[in-house]
Amino acid sequence: MMTIEEISMADVKEIAVMENKYMYAPYSLTVLNEMLKNPNCIGFKVVEDGVTAGYISGQTVIDEFNINNVVVKENYRRKGYATALIEKVIERCKAENIKKLYLEVAQSNEAARKLYEKMGFKFSYERKKYYGNQSALVLIKSI
Numbered sequence: 001m002m003t004i005e006e007i008s009m010a011d012v013k014e015i016a017v018m019e020n021k022y023m024y025a026p027y028s029l030t031v032l033n034e035m036l037k038n039p040n041c042i043g044f045k046v047v048e049d050g051v052t053a054g055y056i057s058g059q060t061v062i063d064e065f066n067i068n069n070v071v072v073k074e075n076y077r078r079k080g081y082a083t084a085l086i087e088k089v090i091e092r093c094k095a096e097n098i099k100k101l102y103l104e105v106a107q108s109n110e111a112a113r114k115l116y117e118k119m120g121f122k123f124s125y126e127r128k129k130y131y132g133n134q135s136a137l138v139l140i141k142s143i
């Protein structure tokens, strides 16, 4: 069974492990702790049979929401979990009267770019060499 649950400080270690394993520019435990303490931070995890399979987090900036990270563990991918996490964030944002979602994705991250495109995010602008030698694409979705 799969459920989507709000993340709390108790999840921070598990999230740090996923960050280190799967992210190009992982957040450290210290940064994650600070993020989760921020009252503007919203995050959800996807849990399958008691195991955390992935998570999403981001923060509200007035009437906008910035998605910081979406990660799904390798053996849980292509099951719609990232989609479900983003949909949950959209549902929460709508309830809080947020009008726009933002995110940054590395240009070479084809899986993530496909996912966001499928979910209706549109290219806004390029941040050159944002990740070392790689550009970041800033994507926006109005909700």
Ligand SMILES: CC(C)(COP(=O)(O)OP(=O)(O)OC[C@H]1O[C@@H](n2cnc3c(N)ncnc32)[C@H](O)[C@@H]1OP(=O)(O)O)[C@@H](O)C(=O)NCCC(=O)NCCS
Binding pocket: 022, 023, 069, 070, 071, 072, 073, 076, 077, 078, 079, 080, 081, 082, 083, 084, 104, 105, 106, 109, 110, 111, 112, 114, 115, 116, 118
């Ligand atoms: C990107 C990521 C979060 C996708 O998670 P996921 O749970 O597998 O995504 P979903 O199952 O919801 O996929 C939805 C759609 O996105 C696209 N997609 C996802 N992974 C893809 C891949 N590897 N190649 C091509 N398209 C892909 C497909 O259109 C897919 O729909 P389909 O399975 O019906 O074809 C996951 O690959 C991941 O954790 N990657 C490493 C971390 C990362 O790069 N995060 C993004 C940082 S900005």
